[in-house]
Every structure is written in structure tokens, then in C-alpha cells.
Amino acid sequence: MTTNRVPTGDSRDTDLLAALVGLAADPPSDLTGRVFSSWCRLEQPVRGVYAAFSDDGVSYLRTSESVDDSDERFAQAFRQRFRRPLLPAPRPPAGLLPALRRGNPRDVRLDLRESTAFERAVLQATAGIPRGETRPYAWVAKEIGRPNAVRAVGSALGRNPVPLLVPCHRVTRSDGHLGGYVFGLDFKRTLLRAEAVDLDELSRLAEQRVFYVGSDSTNVVCFPTCHHARRITPAHRRGFRTLDQAQRAGYRPCLACRPAATGVR
DNA sequence: GGGCGGGCGGGAG
DNA sequence: ACTCCCGCCCGCC
Numbered sequence: 001m002t003t004n005r006v007p008t009g010d011s012r013d014t015d016l017l018a019a020l021v022g023l024a025a026d027p028p029s030d031l032t033g034r035v036f037s038s039w040c041r042l043e044q045p046v047r048g049v050y051a052a053f054s055d056d057g058v059s060y061l062r063t064s065e066s067v068d069d070s071d072e073r074f075a076q077a078f079r080q081r082f083r084r085p086l087l088p089a090p091r092p093p094a095g096l097l098p099a100l101r102r103g104n105p106r107d108v109r110l111d112l113r114e115s116t117a118f119e120r121a122v123l124q125a126t127a128g129i130p131r132g133e134t135r136p137y138a139w140v141a142k143e144i145g146r147p148n149a150v151r152a153v154g155s156a157l158g159r160n161p162v163p164l165l166v167p168c169h170r171v172t173r174s175d176g177h178l179g180g181y182v183f184g185l186d187f188k189r190t191l192l193r194a195e196a197v198d199l200d201e202l203s204r205l206a207e208q209r210v211f212y213v214g215s216d217s218t219n220v221v222c223f224p225t226c227h228h229a230r231r232i233t234p235a236h237r238r239g240f241r242t243l244d245q246a247q248r249a250g251y252r253p254c255l256a257c258r259p260a261a262t263g264v265r
Numbered sequence: 266g267g268g269c270g271g272g273c274g275g276g277a278g
Numbered sequence: 279a280c281t282c283c284c285g286c287c288c289g290c291c
Contacts, residue, residue, distance in 0.1 A: 118274060137287055141273090151287045152273040158286050159275085173287065180286030188286085268291085277283085 038089035050074040057111035122156040133225040136174040176206020210239035221246040226257035
């Protein structure tokens with residue numbers, strides 16, 4: 001996340017007072033996100049994308065398809081959720097386009113203040129899933145230290161205010177199925193294919209109930225989409241149904257994809 | 266594959 | 279404050 005905000009103290013109340021006093025003059029930039037947000041529409045890299053943002057970061061993102069290609073529908077959806085007016089902006093915020101292109105939320109500043117602490121934890125863990133890879137919902141739950149809150153993770157991702165930027169399309173079910181998606185399952189498939197995720201291979205593995213892949217030369221076990229797993233030579237490739245089976249066979253979990261012990265028997 | 270209970274956070278009343 | 283209900287789930291049957 002980049003910082004383009006003027007540094008301020010933590011005393012928000014005094015900041016607010018000072019801001020209100022100076023309102024007749026120039027509004028301080030760090031107040032804008034609380035009063036109104038700007039919006040813009042991008043035509044790339046995905047068909048069309050609407051984003052709402054302020055100096056505090058991008059707070060809301062929709063595909064144009066999901067709002068019937070209508071500026072007004074987007075503004076309506078934003079106002080209903082954030083209870084704040086929305087003004088058009090001449091240009092997108094710094095980093096938004098690279099973030100969308102590279103599928104990396106760290107290229108752009110995000111404003112997640114409207115989310116709960118739990119939701120932010122879910123979004124942060126999800127943000128760490130590399131482009132071209134997938135992780136189960138149960139993995140996200142484990143990553144944030146709430147291994148049983150799996151379904152709540154699904155709910156939180158369903159409310160992800162900034163899909164595409166926080167790549168919740170990279171979170172799939174533990175049984176190998178893709179699970180749901182705000183913009184529909186087809187769009188989830190399209191996004192994953194665009195990142196070169198081999199969906200056919202994934203469903204083949206799911207059919208065989210292979211959810212972990214290891215190398216018998218390194219004795220490291222990964223999620224199948226981990227970039228390390230994809231480099232394993234076919235001759236050394238070994239599939240496992242559970243992490244437990246892999247570990248009993250002498251494999252240790254990959255430090256990059258951190259496969260979690262939850263899985264389908 | 267399908268069904269079902271368990272699990273959890275959040276929002277509505 | 280509490281209860282009830284819902285949801286991008288999981289594991290067992």
C-alpha cells in the first residue's frame with residue numbers, strides 16, 4: 001500500500017475541528033474521505049471497472065457489468081453501502097491501474113475503515129495469495145488464527161468491498177470446487193484463467209481427491225497451485241489427499257504456500 | 266454426487 | 279442486549 005496522504009497526528013477530533021474551522025478555505029485533503037469520495041471508471045484491464053476512492057485509498061470497486069454499465073447504478077450502490085456522497089474524478093488514484101493489471105493489492109492504497117476487524121484480517125490474508133495461485137477458505141481461516149470461522153471467512157469475502165484488488169477470486173473450496181463469487185462463478189473462472197490457473201488440472205486433481213502436491217526429492221509439500229509445486233518434475237511429483245498423509249510420509253509443509261492441516265478426507 | 270449438522274461473524278429487528 | 283437468520287464453507291454420512 002502506498003502512502004500519498006499528508007502525515008497527520010492521531011488526534012482525529014482536533015484534526016476535524018481544525019478542518020471545520022478552515023472549511024471556508026481549502027478543505028484539508030485528509031478530511032475528504034470522511035465527507036465524500038470520488039469515483040472513476042477504467043476501461044482496462046477488465047472490460048470496465050468502477051472505483052470509489054479518496055486520499056485515504058480505494059474503498060469500493062465494482063465491475064461495470066455488475067452495475068449494468070451504469071454510472072448512476074454504481075453511485076447508488078456506493079451511497080447505499082457507505083452513506084456518503086460521490087463525486088466524479090478526472091483521473092484514477094495512483095497505483096490503481098497497476099494494481100488491477102498485476103492483481104497485487106499492494107500497488108494501491110486501500111481504505112478498509114468500513115470493514116470490521118475480522119473482515120480486515122480476512123482481506124489482508126487474502127491479499128497475500130499470489131497471482132496465479134489459489135487457497136481454500138479454510139486456509140484463510142487458519143491464517144488469521146480462527147480455524148473454525150471458515151464459513152465466516154466466506155461471508156467476509158462475500159462483502160469484500162474491493163474485489164479484484166483483494167483477490168478473493170483466488171479463494172476456493174477445500175474440496176477442489178471453486179465456491180462462490182460476488183460477480184458470479186463464470187467471472188471467477190475467467191479471472192483465474194487469465195492468471196494462468198489450470199482449472200482443468202484442478203478439477204482433475206479434485207476428482208482424484210488430491211489436494212496437496214509434493215516432491216520426493218525435496219520432501220516439501222504444497223498446495224497444487226503453489227509456484228513451487230508447479231516446478232516439480234513429473235517424475236518426482238507425488239499427490240496427497242491430506243496434509244497428514246504427506247507429513248507421515250516425511251514431507252514438510254512449504255514455507256511459501258503454508259498448506260494447512262484442514263482438508264477433505 | 267447429495268444432504269445435514271456444526272461452526273462463525275454480521276446485520277436486522 | 280438479545281435473538282434470529284443468513285451466507286463465496288467443511289467434513290461426515
